[in-house]
Amino acid sequence: MPTLSARAALTALHLEHPEWRPLLAIVEEAMREAQRPEWGRVVPALGHAGRDGRPLLDGAVISIAPGFVGRWVRRLLRTAAGAGTDVRPLVTALAARHIDPLVVFEVAVTQDGPRLDDLARAVGDDHGILRGLAPLIGRPMLQACRRAWAPRVPEVWAYGHCPICGGWPAVAEIRGLGGSRHLRCGACGSDWRTEWLRCSFCGQDAHEQLGSLVSPERLDRETIAVCDGCHGYVKTITTLAPIRPEDVTLQDLGTLVLDVVALERGYSRPARTGRGVAVSVVAARSRLRDLLGRRP
């Protein structure tokens, strides 16, 4: 089940934005799935120490039972269908074995936009449904990696992309009385400290290129850090305690009004993911099948 604070945030979002119910139903399903201990058991061994900005996920080999992944992908599609999303092209392609759930899962975990688009074209998904669902398909795996690997993230991480999965930050947090600035990844939930005056996307640190926008209704707690070098922006939230890793996406959704302000002023989130990662997903051999196979 989602945590108590996540539950409160979801309830608030349901009330504030009844039109988001279909989206929230799918987000909630992914949050529930991410709590399952099975995901922790398939976190791959770390192959490197994350030097030179290389995300820990890069180069990982995830060995996972195809049935487990297939059930998860189909459950998410059922939830999406129940919420009114037309997922028929994907359901049909999976049922006819035109696409392999392990491939869908691999592309989702790497957050590889061009590969996602190729896959969508191959199954006749013309409405960007796969692009929309992929982050949620990969989420339980990425959250499990973050839980296992957070202590292994290099102490100093002076990059804009996530040290674990390579994604761009969903939000920045100005935290506590000291006001340290942290970037937060929505995909895996990770948390890394960053400098105040530096663009997360292009590394720009010339102060005349960096600015801040405020939303009239949310002056005190929420602002938008913008960069005139790359026209990127990061929503910035002042917090007393860290946002829980599982709740970063909800904070992102709950501050959509700031995205609107940024977009209206000509800023946008980068279209491509932060630092691309290569991941191989391979079918784990079923222990049961091994046992049966060894029977005399």
Ligand SMILES: [Zn+2]
């Ligand atoms: Zn991440």
Ligand SMILES: [Zn+2]
């Ligand atoms: Zn920039």
